[in-house]
Amino acid sequence: MSKIHVTTTVNGDEVEFLADPRESLLDCLRDHLGLTGSKEGCGTGDCGACSVTLDGTLVCSCLVLGVEAEGRQVATIEGMAEGNELHPLQRKFLEHAALQCGFCTPGILVAAKALLEKTPDPTETEVRYWLAGNLCRCTGYDKIIRAVLDAAAEMRQEAA
Amino acid sequence: MVTVNLWSSLSRFTGGETAVEVEADTVAGVLDGLKAAYPGLAPILDTGVSVVIDGEMATGRHASVAGATEVFLMQRMKGG
Amino acid sequence: MNYHTPSTFEDAARLAGAAGGVTRFLAGGTDVLVQMRAGMVLPDDLIDLKKIPGVHDIVQGADGGWRIGIAVPGAALGAHAALVADWPGVVEGMELVGSTQVQGRATLAGNLCNGSPAADSVPGLVAAGATVEITGPDGTRSAPVEEIPAGPGKTTLAPGELISAILLPPRGKAGGDAYLRFIPRTEMDIAVAGCAVNLRLEGDTIAEARVALGAVAPRIALAPDCAAAIIGTTLDEAALAALDAAARAACSPIDDKRGTVAFRTEVAGVLARRAAAIAYSRAKGE
């Protein structure tokens, strides 16, 4: 079974890997590129732990083939902070204790970032529905929603 | 002598008694005393039980029952 | 598995026609990848259609009708203001498929070809009178959307045939459509029952209507008796009651892990009433 050479951009860096065409983008990120921040919770697009953006669109990387990343722009949790400068969402998640086990956290942060780029001033309901595809089993979502709303407020203030 | 409160289905092995007296100073003594007096209890006690002394779960076989006003046998407890 | 990226639908049809083993087309991939991962489908050939020019486009024709590319994901439909203004029921049906993440990938064509009786985007298309353009080894043809599903997991497409575009008719004046489904949670579930209503008013009276039911029969289908129950009415209480009864009568559902026959039947009537009310108010421009 022949592998396919894939050249793509991940978090701004050009990378190459050899993918079996059956492998998901998540498999390729984790097993070929060593980017294990994106998690597999279900493999069926139901949990959102593998959330990344592909050319700016939020997707489940378990529902994208690795070979489909050819020539695309992929952004993962590993690219969210700028060096040691955390994204406001990351800071607010820590301040609000919005994580317990932390397994769903990377996917939720990537998804929330995509929301705030599109909708800088979301309502609680908008945040809840946007994140409905990101399962968290520890927190009951309360502190996650508060952290996202607080980060949005801070980012709006900075932008103003 | 210590009075040990058993759960009632153990009374099958104690001639119908749910509270039995044993001569013991420690949890180990209670368990060994029960087995000696009521051999039918042995497999159940050996599988593991919790001993509650005056409302506190005993943390080992050497915990003292001397002066205890209340000793209960319960199924072994854990949690999630 | 061989992975193909044809640049025309004709090439895609040729590849599929020539392939000997299990073949799957890849548009959004949100069903195919799940099936592959679960080992339910292990394709020998996977034909990715996203490199074909035009598949990502939404184009309005001179007559006001719409041509939607087969790789346009739900999120792109929802972001297209003019399409949403014309066919809100079609768009909201697609937008109910899966999560935000799935919306970044899942397509109308994929949802249709998956052949699920519970596909959320299909009742809206059927009610709207949408058609599909089909490319096959012998050229292209078109067919109404309701002719594509052939029962759970099956379509009427012949080997080597694939959908090359989704076509929506011109909206016209005083029209409105809506889709509602019932799920146990607020998101992320497969429809237990669904109903789309598309209607056109003359004054306050419904002049034309198409009603389609989902998840209550082996195939998503038009329910002509539902349409008849509201045509010629102003959607008053009596019409709504007749619609409810007609929708229930049109159901032939199953008991399964998602719902019971009794539940699906009763809720189909409720959804029909509620969707009709929304479509009616949209048609009035409210």
Place this chain on the structure above:
Amino acid sequence: MAKDELGETLHLVGTRPLRPDGLDKVTGRARYGADVSMPGMLWGAVVRSPHAHARIVKIDASKAEALPGVKAVVTRADFPEGLTGENWNLQENTMAGERALYDGHAVAAVAATSALRAQEAARLIEVEYEVLPHVIDVDDAIRPDAPVIREGAADATVPEGSPPNVARYIEFGHGDTEAGFAAADLVRERSYKTEATHQGYIEPHACLGQLGADGKGEMWVCTQGQWYIRQMCSSVLGLEAAQLRVTPSEIGGGFGGKTTIFMEPLSLALSRKAGGRPVKIVMTRSEVLRATGPTASASMDVKIGMTKDGMITAAHAEFRMQGGAFPGAPVDMALYCAFAPYKLPAAQHIGYDVLANRPKCAAYRAPGSPMGAFAVESLIDEMCRELGLDALEVRLKNAVKEGDRASYGPTFGSIGLVETLEAAKSHPNLAAPLGPNQGRGIASGFWFNHSGETSVSLAISEDGTVQVSVGTPDIGGSRASIALMTAETVGIPYEDVRVNVVETGALGVNEPTHGSRATFASGKAAVVAARQAIAEMCRRAAAEWGIDPEAVEWANGAAQPAGPNAGKFPPMGIEEIAAKMGSTGGPISGHHESVPEGAGASFGCHVVDVEVDPETGRTTVLRYLVVQDAGRAIHPSYVEGQFQGGAAQGIGWALNEAYIYGEDGRLQNAVFLDYRVPVASDLPMIDTQIVEVPNPGHPFGVRGVGETGITPPLPAIANAIEAAAGVRMRSLPMSPPKVLAAIRAAREG
């Protein structure tokens, strides 16, 4: 600022600093079970039975073994024989022997050079089955003519002549229930059912195991308890425990489900057979749901007597629970907890642990307690309604207090039920107005809390910072709480403490993070270890000063001359003592191991408002309040987090989560699409109120808080649904089809 019971001012306990492992967890750097790979690593895949009950006639792996890249295949034949008791159960559950006992039961495993190759190979392993009759439902399984899961499964507690699938039996009680019922103005008896649910942790089980022919091995694994993994794998494979080193990864949720073994021994067995190459096995979600340890399902009959002013006179409960094809359904715990919030003149409890063709149940957050609460708290609410009494007042009237006899026998020590109920009563949520089709429900919950074997080491670093080694994996912020307690004790900043969760080679045996014990037990042991180190630092300072060690006190992170020497020397800070320790006697550390005494029980009370759509039966949770006794909240944010998480899981259990089996005995909803855990848009904000009735058994008053919170939501929501829609749901889940059918039945009379 909180005060502890000694009147001492606390500086850190009760504050909300950032968690020490937070940065790694928000940047994707934290390493979980599946995140680590090793040189030479192989991938494992498991072949599982598609049948609920079948004799394994033949396993032919020849095609798989012929596939290039396949390095090992194991079946039960690769495991030692002669195990007994729970060790046999674990081995049989790890890999089926003569019979597959449930859909998903492992029958073979394979290791190959890639994950895809291993999966291909697993599909090529041919297993011939002879399908046997199966039984799934607990009420079917307890019938005398049910298919027999295992001959001789009954232990000594089971009376002769019991049905063949009864594995354990328990009966306990006190007082004269007949007299109690006779004294009641209202006696009601009802039956309830709950379905099996899954812990639903988002991280599937994953491990990376390596085992050489010399019997030495290592394992990286997501688990709540690395020593449990070590002991269980050693038993199942016939290894020497000390030769197996188990390192816990970060853990992506457990809730009790990661306190035992599933595929971990398979990776070791495959590794040994593949020449010692490490083997990684990562479960799929479907494997997690089919073949790990869901909770038991229950069928329960409850009878209660009550006077017209709301005093409970007697109670009777008979619970039947199945926990899969092995003994272990928590029917005893369910019965112990069921009436725990009530002072009962007379009570009788009967329980059956029944075998069925389902996966071996594991612990799930307060194992058993939610089922019992569903039955009892529902019936109490129904009777309050019938008698026109306020459900919260009745709970207060019958509430147990310190010195009362518990329903399960012993006398309660310090508990905070009354304080919890009073706090709920005065919360603004109780006064929130309700609209049409809306209703409010209240319920109490209880969990014992657990102590368990605990070993903690603490060492002073050269610069005066402190490292603490604990054996309880951090699931929900326990590093933060243990660091706070350590820093408080030593008198140094929180940031100067690092809490490490260490591998089995680094400490004595620790029980897992279960039973709400990590902050209680590891925290208590860390405080004792810190005090030892403090005593040693006082000795070092005394030696430097040339005074009696007894005349040195520790305060504010420094040794202080005291008594006759007070003021004679400037305080000697921890940095100074640490800097010199190499020349004053060597390393300074503290170490404590014990089974800490005094794990205090925790009561909770939840108040929920719901709206029920009368046309679809859908229940929407509008408002939710958790009130619970935490003893003392060390890090209040993570206490609130436990309350909220428990409530959310309970809401899921109440409304939509359930194992759904087909006629063929196969699990039909082994994906998150159809195993419906609550999503963000399903829930409102979850209000919390922390009650603090300090636990005298802990230096800072801690009570475990992890488990109680899952218990009240099941009945609280049932009670709210009755208030909203006028229908009483006695079977879970209270899904829309069931609620709508009840509404229809009520409408049609």
